[in-house]
Amino acid sequence: MSVAALQAIELRETLAGDPAGLSLRFYKRAARLIDIPWSIAAGNDLRMPEAQREETLAMAFHRVANLLAPPASVMHPTNVLRVMRGNLGNTGKNAPLERPKISEVRGRANAALP
Numbered sequence: 001m002s003v004a005a006l007q008a009i010e011l012r013e014t015l016a017g018d019p020a021g022l023s024l025r026f027y028k029r030a031a032r033l034i035d036i037p038w039s040i041a042a043g044n045d046l047r048m049p050e051a052q053r054e055e056t057l058a059m060a061f062h063r064v065a066n067l068l069a070p071p072a073s074v075m076h077p078t079n080v081l082r083v084m085r086g087n088l089g090n091t092g093k094n095a096p097l098e099r100p101k102i103s104e105v106r107g108r109a110n111a112a113l114p
Contacts, residue, residue, distance in 0.1 A: 002037075002066065002067045003033060003034060003037050003067070006033045006067070007030050007033055007034075010026065010029040010030055011030075013029075014026040036064075036071055037065070037067065054082060054086070056078075056079070056082060057074075057082055057083070060073060060074050060076070060079050061074060
């Protein structure tokens with residue numbers, strides 16, 4: 001809904017201008033708004049188990065995903081240091097991620113339902 005509201009504002013501003021090339025101008029402006037939320041929705045990094053352990057970084061990501069903060073805010077030095085600290089012992093020889101059994105995932109999902 002946030003993106004739709006921002007697009008409505010862009011449409012209002014576009015309609016206030018010259019009617020020539022109206023649709024092209026609007027879609028160019030709308031594309032700038034849609035790009036980041038679409039990338040976030042398509043990426044969905046927080047489904048990765050290693051991302052779920054870090055609440056501060058998850059909240060930074062959610063603030064951007066909910067359009068409450070600019071994307072660059074995720075790269076705040078505090079967040080970058082958290083990531084660096086988390087990788088200090090990493091020698092580059094990571095074992096493959098352990099994937100939970102589908103029955104475990106379903107059980108957790110069902111337990112979360114009201």
